[in-house]
Amino acid sequence: MEIAAVGRILGTDPWLGALPSDTRTALLGAARIRTIDNGAAVYRAGDPGDGLHAVLEGEIRLIGHSESGRRLVYLILRPGDWFGEMSVLDGKPRFHDAIAFGPSVILHVGSTQIDMIAAGHPRFDRAIGALTCQHQRAALAFVEQALTASSEARLAFILTEMAGRHGRPVGTGVEIDLRLSQEDLAAMVGVSRQSLAALLGRLRRERVIETRYARLVILDFEKLKQKCGRQTP
Numbered sequence: 001m002e003i004a005a006v007g008r009i010l011g012t013d014p015w016l017g018a019l020p021s022d023t024r025t026a027l028l029g030a031a032r033i034r035t036i037d038n039g040a041a042v043y044r045a046g047d048p049g050d051g052l053h054a055v056l057e058g059e060i061r062l063i064g065h066s067e068s069g070r071r072l073v074y075l076i077l078r079p080g081d082w083f084g085e086m087s088v089l090d091g092k093p094r095f096h097d098a099i100a101f102g103p104s105v106i107l108h109v110g111s112t113q114i115d116m117i118a119a120g121h122p123r124f125d126r127a128i129g130a131l132t133c134q135h136q137r138a139a140l141a142f143v144e145q146a147l148t149a150s151s152e153a154r155l156a157f158i159l160t161e162m163a164g165r166h167g168r169p170v171g172t173g174v175e176i177d178l179r180l181s182q183e184d185l186a187a188m189v190g191v192s193r194q195s196l197a198a199l200l201g202r203l204r205r206e207r208v209i210e211t212r213y214a215r216l217v218i219l220d221f222e223k224l225k226q227k228c229g230r231q232t233p
Contacts, residue, residue: 006033006107009056013080015131023121030113034106036060042084042098042106049087049094051110052128055079058104059179064096073184074139076101078166085131088114101179149228155189155199156228159209163218172210173219 006028010016016024033056036042042053042060053060055077062074062083074096077083087094088111109117118124142157149157159176167174186196203209208224210217218224 006031006056009079010054010107013054013082015082015127015134018130019127020121020123023117023124023127026117026121027109028107030117031107031109034108036100036104036106038100038102038104040100042100043094044097045094047094049084049091049111051084051108051114052082052088053084053098053109054082054107056105056107059101060104060106061099061101062096063099071184071187073188075135076162076166082131083135085128085135088128089125089132151189151191151195152199152202153228155196155203156224158185158188159216159218160221160225160228163221167218170217173217174221175215175217177215179214 010028016027019027034042036058043050045064056079058079060077060081060083062077064072064074066072075083083098084094086092114128118128138161142161162176163174167176169175182193182196186193189196189199191199200209200211203224204211206220206223208218208220208227210219
């Protein structure tokens with residue numbers, strides 16, 4: 001993949017777009033492209049930080065594991081999404097696994113290159129901090145839902161977030177390419193697979209959603225937002 005193609009893929013990313021042009025050029029110029037096989041790890045929890053990454057093709061999932069051994073999907077990353085910034089900031093080991101779901105291509109800027117860019121572009125550290133804040137705001141919103149909302153509200157919140165990040169308009173509504181196992185989605189909502197099936201069934205009966213093979217279509221976005229306490233502006 002040529003660097004020009006990389007620029008096109010990442011060109012719509014607001015974080016990259018907010019960087020000064022010379023910083024953006026330095027960042028992309030210092031990057032290398034990696035191909036990640038399906039199921040392979042970009043990094044594992046406990047690995048030393050090795051720089052900053054962005055998804056170019058495919059999908060990367062940030063996954064943690066509870067003490068009971070349950071897998072927790074923290075974030076699903078698609079082309080244009082950056083990740084790995086926390087270890088860049090604090091220098092500590094990786095907090096979770098980053099796993100490819102399907103063959104994937106990522107951009108990688110190593111730690112040494114990141115340090116050189118930061119030395120030559122004084123506001124770059126602040127930009128990395130802004131990326132961390134962006135991800136932490138999303139995580140805190142999820143935690144708030146998990147602690148205070150009903151299971152139906154949590155599912156509605158997760159589906160609206162997915163639709164905002166990965167949805168595409170179709171004739172009947174907004175389609176989400178889930179590519180999630182029921183176990184993964186249930187873990188994100190914090191319910192059993194049986195409870196998840198009941199929640200999805202209720203939304204189908206209310207004509208809020210329609211489920212297809214490995215996909216879900218939101219038919220009534222306003223009603224879904226209301227279920228998680230969000231109103232359309």
